[in-house]
Every structure is written in C-alpha cells, then in structure tokens.
C-alpha cells in the first residue's frame with residue numbers, strides 16, 4: 001500500500017522547498033485580497049467585481065479550449081477595460097490610497113466627542129421635529145454624493161447641525177455628509193430607494209437614507225419631521241426608532257469602534273431589523289397609490 005509520501009511526492013517536495021519569502025508572499029497577497037474585499041463589499045463596485053470575475057472565467061476557458069478569436073478579443077478588451085476601470089473608480093481608488101497612508105487607530109476616524117455632538121444634535125432636532133438626514137462615511141467614499149450638494153469643511157457641533165437643518169435655512173433640504181468628524185457637504189442628493197419595496201410607505205427623506213445605505217456602507221441617520229423619530233439606515237434597511245442613549249450606543253459601535261464594516265449592528269442579527277411601514281404609529285398614507 002503506498003504511503004502518503006509516495007502518493008504525493010511532488011506536493012511534499014514543493015512544500016519542502018517553501019521559503020520564508022513564499023510564506024510572506026502568500027500572506028501579503030491574502031491580506032491585500034481581504035482589504036480589497038472590505039473595500040468593495042456593500043458598494044456599487046461589488047457588481048463590477050462580479051462582472052470582472054465572469055470576464056476572467058470566460059477568458060480562461062477561451063485560453064484552455066484554444067479559442068483563438070475569442071481569446072484575442074478578450075485580450076484586447078481586457079487592456080481597454082483596465083483603463084476604463086481606473087477612470088470609473090477614480091474616487092474609490094484615491095480614497096483607498098489615502099486610507100493606506102492614514103494613521104491607524106480610533107482617532108484617525110471619527111472622534112468620540114464629534115459623535116457625542118452628533119447624537120445630541122439629533123436629539124435636539126428630534127425634540128423640535130426638524131427633519132434631518134445625515135450620512136457618516138465609513139469605508140465607501142461618499143465624494144460623488146457630496147458633489148451634489150454644497151461643499152463645506154466644518155467641525156461637527158450641535159449648533160451648526162441645528163442651524164443647517166433649521167426650516168428656511170438655505171441648506172436644510174437634502175442630506176449632510178460627515179467624513180472623519182467634519183461636515184464636508186450639505187444639501188446633498190442621496191439615491192432614493194425604489195418606491196415599490198418594503199419601505200414604499202415612507203417619504204423621500206427616509207427612502208433617501210435607505211437608498212444611500214443600500215449602495216454604500218455609510219451609517220445614515222434620519223430624523224422625521226412628522227414624527228420626530230430618530231432612526232439609522234444601514235445596509236439597505238431602516239432600523240427602529242431610537243432614543244438618545246440607544247443612538248449613542250449604536251453610533252459608538254458602528255462608527256467609533258468600527259466594530260463591523262460590513263453593515264451589521266453588534267448584537268442584532270443581520271443589521272438593524274427592518275421596520276415595516278405598518279409599525280409606524282400614525283404612519284403616512286402610502287405614496288403613489290400602491
């Protein structure tokens with residue numbers, strides 16, 4: 001009966017010739033692939049990555065089967081496609097490179113004090129029933145959405161956020177974007193979640209919050225003008241109404257601790273539980289007559 005060694009001599013001899021550099025090489029590539037995965041998960045780039053994988057699969061098959069014309073076409077398309085991807089994902093690539101050079105640690109992201117101010121501002125807005133929509137950037141760059149509004153560069157503070165959303169204030173319409181403890185844009189247009197889904201009864205402010213959280217990993221806060229409720233939209237779902245301490249706790253876990261970058265709330269299976277429109281006390285009449 002052949003021993004294991006006799007059965008796989010090639011494998012063992014290659015393992016025997018493994019050097020420290022090889023191991024380091026594999027570890028670094030694995031790390032880079034994982035970082036790339038974290039960068040694209042939950043973003044519009046996921047579909048592009050899927051497309052690239054399909055493309056690569058067809059390319060390998062064409063090579064293996066010796067399909068000369070298809071292989072030639074895919075070779076050419078691959079070169080052009082590479083340039084197209086760089087142009088298309090220029091903001092994401094720039095943000096990824098910035099991230100590499102950014103110092104690590106909690107204070108490199110959102111500061112605890114800024115989150116406290118943000119939560120307090122949400123409470124004040126909620127008490128006064130002033131509608132608000134605030135997106136906090138995590139890994140997915142929100143530059144393209146910031147570009148739809150007015151660029152700012154201001155410290156997060158309670159009076160500033162209250163002033164931004166005050167009725168009749170010039171920038172109260174639309175969403176605010178927060179990046180690394182600074183308000184970087186206001187009056188921004190967020191992508192609306194489709195009006196025919198679970199959240200069809202909600203108005204546009206809430207659907208804009210859900211829509212942005214669906215396309216990015218941002219934590220999106222929304223205060224309802226009608227009900228004064230404070231909610232978090234995450235990973236395409238709208239969480240339940242939160243009180244001040246719940247909001248602080250969730251902000252801390254999601255933004256400050258960066259406990260999870262794939263969109264789930266700690267201790268809550270599968271992101272904030274979707275709140276069906278029916279649970280809205282005094283909810284709005286369904287829009288669009290659906």
Ligand SMILES: Nc1ncnc2c1ncn2[C@@H]1O[C@H](COP(=O)(O)OP(=O)(O)OP(=O)(O)O)[C@@H](O)[C@H]1O
Nearest residue numbers: 131173174175189190203204205206208224225226
């Ligand atoms: N695509 C969008 N991006 C950002 N903000 C938006 C967008 N669409 C609407 N808004 C904001 O939502 C406001 C309208 O809110 P609407 O009453 O339709 O929504 P709602 O979800 O019912 O919120 P509320 O409970 O506060 O009334 C607009 O004045 C604007 O400030």
